[in-house]
Amino acid sequence: MPDLLDKRLVIVTGKGGVGKSTVALAMGLAAAAEGRRTIVCEVSSQEHTSHVFNRAEVGFHEVEMAENLWAISIDPDQAMREYLLLQLKVRAMRDLLFKSKIFGYMAAATPGLRELVTIGKIWEVALPDRKVKKARKYDLVIVDAPATGHGVAFLQTPRTFANVARVGPIKAQAEALETFLVNHRKTGVAIVALPEEMPVNETASLEHTLTEDVGVSVDRVYMNALYPERFSKDEAERLEAVSSNGNGALRAACRAALSETRRAAAQREQLARLAELVTAPVRTLPFVFEPELGVGEIHELSEAID
Amino acid sequence: MAGVGELLEGKRVCICAGSGGVGKTTSSAAIAAGMAARGKKVAVLTIDPARRLADSLGLPELGNEERQVDPKVFEDAGIDTQGGELWAMMLDAKATFDELVRRHAPDAETRDRILSNRIYQQLSNALAGSQEYMAMEKLFELHAEDRYDLLVLDTPPSRNALDFLEAPKRLMQFIEGRALQVFMKPTGLGMKVFGRGTSMMFSVLRRLTGVEVLEDLSEFFQAFSGMVGGFRERAKRVNELLANRETCFLVVCAPQGEPITEAVYFHRKLVEAKMPFGGVIVNKVHYESELPDHDPEQLRSELTTALNDEDLTQRVISNYENYRALAARDRKNIKRLTAEMRARLVIQVPYLDTDVHDLAGLMRINDYLFAAGARERTEIAAEA
Numbered sequence: 001m002p003d004l005l006d007k008r009l010v011i012v013t014g015k016g017g018v019g020k021s022t023v024a025l026a027m028g029l030a031a032a033a034e035g036r037r038t039i040v041c042e043v044s045s046q047e048h049t050s051h052v053f054n055r056a057e058v059g060f061h062e063v064e065m066a067e068n069l070w071a072i073s074i075d076p077d078q079a080m081r082e083y084l085l086l087q088l089k090v091r092a093m094r095d096l097l098f099k100s101k102i103f104g105y106m107a108a109a110t111p112g113l114r115e116l117v118t119i120g121k122i123w124e125v126a127l128p129d130r131k132v133k134k135a136r137k138y139d140l141v142i143v144d145a146p147a148t149g150h151g152v153a154f155l156q157t158p159r160t161f162a163n164v165a166r167v168g169p170i171k172a173q174a175e176a177l178e179t180f181l182v183n184h185r186k187t188g189v190a191i192v193a194l195p196e197e198m199p200v201n202e203t204a205s206l207e208h209t210l211t212e213d214v215g216v217s218v219d220r221v222y223m224n225a226l227y228p229e230r231f232s233k234d235e236a237e238r239l240e241a242v243s244s245n246g247n248g249a250l251r252a253a254c255r256a257a258l259s260e261t262r263r264a265a266a267q268r269e270q271l272a273r274l275a276e277l278v279t280a281p282v283r284t285l286p287f288v289f290e291p292e293l294g295v296g297e298i299h300e301l302s303e304a305i306d
Numbered sequence: 307m308a309g310v311g312e313l314l315e316g317k318r319v320c321i322c323a324g325s326g327g328v329g330k331t332t333s334s335a336a337i338a339a340g341m342a343a344r345g346k347k348v349a350v351l352t353i354d355p356a357r358r359l360a361d362s363l364g365l366p367e368l369g370n371e372e373r374q375v376d377p378k379v380f381e382d383a384g385i386d387t388q389g390g391e392l393w394a395m396m397l398d399a400k401a402t403f404d405e406l407v408r409r410h411a412p413d414a415e416t417r418d419r420i421l422s423n424r425i426y427q428q429l430s431n432a433l434a435g436s437q438e439y440m441a442m443e444k445l446f447e448l449h450a451e452d453r454y455d456l457l458v459l460d461t462p463p464s465r466n467a468l469d470f471l472e473a474p475k476r477l478m479q480f481i482e483g484r485a486l487q488v489f490m491k492p493t494g495l496g497m498k499v500f501g502r503g504t505s506m507m508f509s510v511l512r513r514l515t516g517v518e519v520l521e522d523l524s525e526f527f528q529a530f531s532g533m534v535g536g537f538r539e540r541a542k543r544v545n546e547l548l549a550n551r552e553t554c555f556l557v558v559c560a561p562q563g564e565p566i567t568e569a570v571y572f573h574r575k576l577v578e579a580k581m582p583f584g585g586v587i588v589n590k591v592h593y594e595s596e597l598p599d600h601d602p603e604q605l606r607s608e609l610t611t612a613l614n615d616e617d618l619t620q621r622v623i624s625n626y627e628n629y630r631a632l633a634a635r636d637r638k639n640i641k642r643l644t645a646e647m648r649a650r651l652v653i654q655v656p657y658l659d660t661d662v663h664d665l666a667g668l669m670r671i672n673d674y675l676f677a678a679g680a681r682e683r684t685e686i687a688a689e690a
Contacts, residue, residue, distance in 0.1 A: 016327045168512075230621050231622075256597060256622075291563075
């Protein structure tokens with residue numbers, strides 16, 4: 001089985017607010033640094049990557065962010081348009097659909113269609129032989145996927161369509177997507193967790209659902225934002241004594257140290273629980289004590305990715 | 307105005323909104339427990355109950371029906387609820403949607419056709435906004451039953467925190483949209499209304515999608531058509547409840563840049579939509595007041611004297627500097643937030659050292675939410 005970054009597609013998912021976008025980008029930087037031509041795909045128009053790099057929003061374009069690193073924000077409407085352009089060779093037919101209001105209503109109303117074309121575009125970007133003319137070829141495609149609930153439904157969309165459409169081009173398309181997603185050699189999933197009770201529980205049940213129900217290969221779980229263990233138990237006791245006698249900054253500094261000791265310990269308990277509850281190997285990423293995460297901080301994180 | 311208690315006085319519905327991972331579920335539970343402790347009969351509707359918290363409240367198996375927290379749990383924590391009650395339920399979008407179909411379906415046959423339709427099965431789980439809409443629906447149902455003084459809703463963690471506001475409208479657009487009309491009469495009147503291009507469009511679509519998809523969609527839309535009236539009326543009333551003066555929206559966020567930006571955006575949208583906005587709760591704040599400014603050399607020498615350990619001193623100092631940097635960031639971000647709020651409450655809950663997983667923990671949070679003696683933690687924005 002190839003290592004995570006040696007696959008062609010890596011899907012980064014997890015509970016809301018755990019730092020998926022940051023981890024996806026750190027992973028992108030790590031792969032790019034190893035010389036892989038890598039693209040990070042966003043699917044919820046957050047433009048996280050372009051913001052981190054202080055660049056203009058990328059939209060539905062593959063834009064180079066750094067050496068070997070590109071970014072795209074996949075908009076379902078544009079993905080749909082592109083899909084139709086590729087599918088319908090007769091111009092009159094395309095114009096008919098694009099101009100039709102009813103088609104617009106229907107496309108918007110059909111459950112899961114937006115997700116399907118989004119995954120379709122991700123797949124197209126990951127193809128060694130791309131459908132879009134003169135398009136760049138990538139070694140690795142990283143997807144900053146929707147949060148847990150939506151994420152599972154998102155990944156299940158191709159199968160649902162493959163089942164509903166018993167024959168026809170959509171079925172063939174959906175089956176191709178499904179086959180690609182569940183190909184453990186080509187597609188991997190990384191789940192991002194935080195060292196708190198609920199994110200750990202959710203990560204465990206997400207891994208189960210993704211493995212058993214969706215059938216994808218969960219290759220890694222990242223425990224993100226882990227506090228360092230700066231102080232030993234013995235040191236904590238000494239700090240406790242100083243904090244109860246001192247005042248002002250001395251007391252505050254000791255209390256901050258004790259506070260961190262307690263948090264770090266509680267986080268280690270959650271880390272142990274996570275390791276117990278999940279099957280995939282767990283990697284830890286340090287808490288970044290910087291007011292905001294910029295390129296520099298994410299570069300540092302990227303060194304702990306692999 | 308001092309805290310959540312005053313804000314929710316006379317309110318029947320409290321909606322906690324915000325992006326994922328900011329402590330919305332815990333804030334909702336704390337607010338509900340706090341109001342119950344003030345003598346109200348409260349129900350909290352949650353998406354994903356924290357298991358340890360639910361266990362400690364004696365509610366290990368929470369489902370789509372409300373269950374009461376044993377008053378003894380309050381007694382044991384030394385709280386006299388003066389007749390107040392705390393109820394909780396877990397929102398189950400699929401179950402709620404099914405209930406709704408059962409209620410509105412004109413006959414048993416239509417009901418079964420919808421429930422077994424594959425498009426419906428996908429829709430009720432995965433349609434963007436359906437989970438959000440179902441949360442609103444359950445809220446409306448409980449409000450109409452009038453069994454509680456206050457309902458606290460923990461909104462689903464949407465990609466976009468506003469999804470649930472749009473949800474009733476979006477569902478309506480979906481089920482009464484023109485697509486539906488076409489599907490109801492794919493060869494008859496619908497075609498005439500939309501012109502000749504339509505039948506050609508369908509033939510293109512058939513080639514593209516295969517006949518089966520269109521048939522399933524068509525069947526689904528037809529089955530739903532009998533329910534449009536009931537749904538429309540319902541969605542209208544859900545919207546009225548949201549805008550009601552007895553409803554209060556609280557935005558929950560965290561002090562990092564992105565969540566604050568989202569809270570600012572969300573506040574604007576609520577005001578634009580004329581929703582009754584109450585205030586913002588900022589969780590996990592590093593208080594600057596607890597990390598006072600200092601003379602670095604003096605702190606170093608005091609620590610060295612007290613600890614007699616150079617290496618430990620250095621680590622304590624860098625930890626302190628780290629915390630102060632976070633506190634400075636929090637203050638800056640909260641200032642930006644407060645400037646937006648126009649005389650609304652901004653409540654700051656500190657980053658506690660331990661996870662909250664029992665009633666005592668909720669009450670610890672309530673020291674801040676209900677601002678008993680913690681006035682300096684509460685900023686009230688100046689009228690702009």
